[in-house]
Amino acid sequence: GAAVESGGGLVQPGGSLNLSCEVSGFSSDYYRIGWFRQAPGKEREGVSCIFMYDRVAYVKESVKGRFTISRDSAKKTVHLQMNNLKLEDTAVYYCAADAVGYVCADYIEGYYDMDYWGKGTLVTVSS
Secondary structure, three states: OEEEEEOOEEEOOOOOEEEEEEEEOOOOOOOEEEEEEEOOOOOOEEEEEEEOOOOOEEEOHHHEOOEEEEEEOOOOEEEEEEOOOOHHHOEEEEEEEEOOOOOHHHHHOOOOOOOEEOOOEEEEEOO
């Protein structure tokens, strides 16, 4: 499998961005796609995840209410809509995919790692 992110950029505080992740190499919908981010000088953290088969999603508490994840199974694409962006949302955002079968919460909270990772897209929130 492989994952490719797009949609990063520069945005002012309070603004919005929509990130996309397109995956390949999965023959069914039994896989999960997750979004992770790494801010300068910080550890990578999970943000959100969705199960492509039934759309069950998990969103990290710290971004809940501002970030929404959605999927287009036919296009093997997942979107992360980020609203009301804050300075602390500045990070490289990575998408990853995994077909092992752990629930999304376990990937986002760091109990398990995903197998296939994109190269990341930079999101900068600045005035």
